[in-house]
Amino acid sequence: MSKGILFVLSGPSGVGKGTVLDALMENFDDVEYSVSATTRERRPGEVDGEDYFFISEERFQELKKNDKFIESAKVHNNYYGTPKKYVDRILNQGKDIILEIDIQGAKQVREKYPNAVFIFLKPPSIEELKNRLQKRGTENCKNKKVRIKNAKTEIKKVCEYDYTILNDKVKNAVIELKRIILKEKNKKRS
Ligand code: 5GP
Numbered sequence: 001m002s003k004g005i006l007f008v009l010s011g012p013s014g015v016g017k018g019t020v021l022d023a024l025m026e027n028f029d030d031v032e033y034s035v036s037a038t039t040r041e042r043r044p045g046e047v048d049g050e051d052y053f054f055i056s057e058e059r060f061q062e063l064k065k066n067d068k069f070i071e072s073a074k075v076h077n078n079y080y081g082t083p084k085k086y087v088d089r090i091l092n093q094g095k096d097i098i099l100e101i102d103i104q105g106a107k108q109v110r111e112k113y114p115n116a117v118f119i120f121l122k123p124p125s126i127e128e129l130k131n132r133l134q135k136r137g138t139e140n141c142k143n144k145k146v147r148i149k150n151a152k153t154e155i156k157k158v159c160e161y162d163y164t165i166l167n168d169k170v171k172n173a174v175i176e177l178k179r180i181i182l183k184e185k186n187k188k189r190s
Helices: 017-026 057-065 084-092 103-112 126-136 141-160 170-189
Strands: 006-010 069-075 078-083 097-100 117-122 163-166
Touching (some): 006 103, 057 069, 057 078, 069 103, 084 097, 117 141, 117 170, 163 170
Parallel strands (some): 006 097, 117 163
Antiparallel strands (some): 069 078
């Protein structure tokens, strides 16, 4: 049996990756979602094991040392990593999976999984990104500044991705993401 396709979705904080992925997963069974591990504090409403595996920094470093992550990175002052076991199991079953990770992580995945498909979700503008982060209300002033500063660096890496989706309207971004996934699946079949 041939292996599944690994999709990687990146984009700056506040661009709406989570919203787009939630909307995608609601009525689309063709792709699994990989839950990352993080040392960041849990936000109100986030569920351990669903949004992230919330772990201590000590545990994170132990998992990293034992090669349990496909990739890992320090993003906006917290650590994040993609658990290897689950992703490889899904791919070996011939099923497809999507990771929502930052550009540093995407670079590591590119080296280990050269057939992966890389998708970048772009905001209409930095101003709009600021508005969205403000509206989301999850970050304090200092964290917001870090995320906006990082966004400017991240957007410059868009050319390293196979596809770019402009997240102007969530509905349209979801349609586009589905289209890309189905296109890649068909490409693999033919
Ligand atoms: P947030 O704290 O807003 O949930 O996520 C912050 C950033 O970390 C986002 O850019 C998100 O894509 C990234 N991120 C989430 N999980 C992972 C992961 O497993 N690995 C890497 N490298 N980045 C991640």
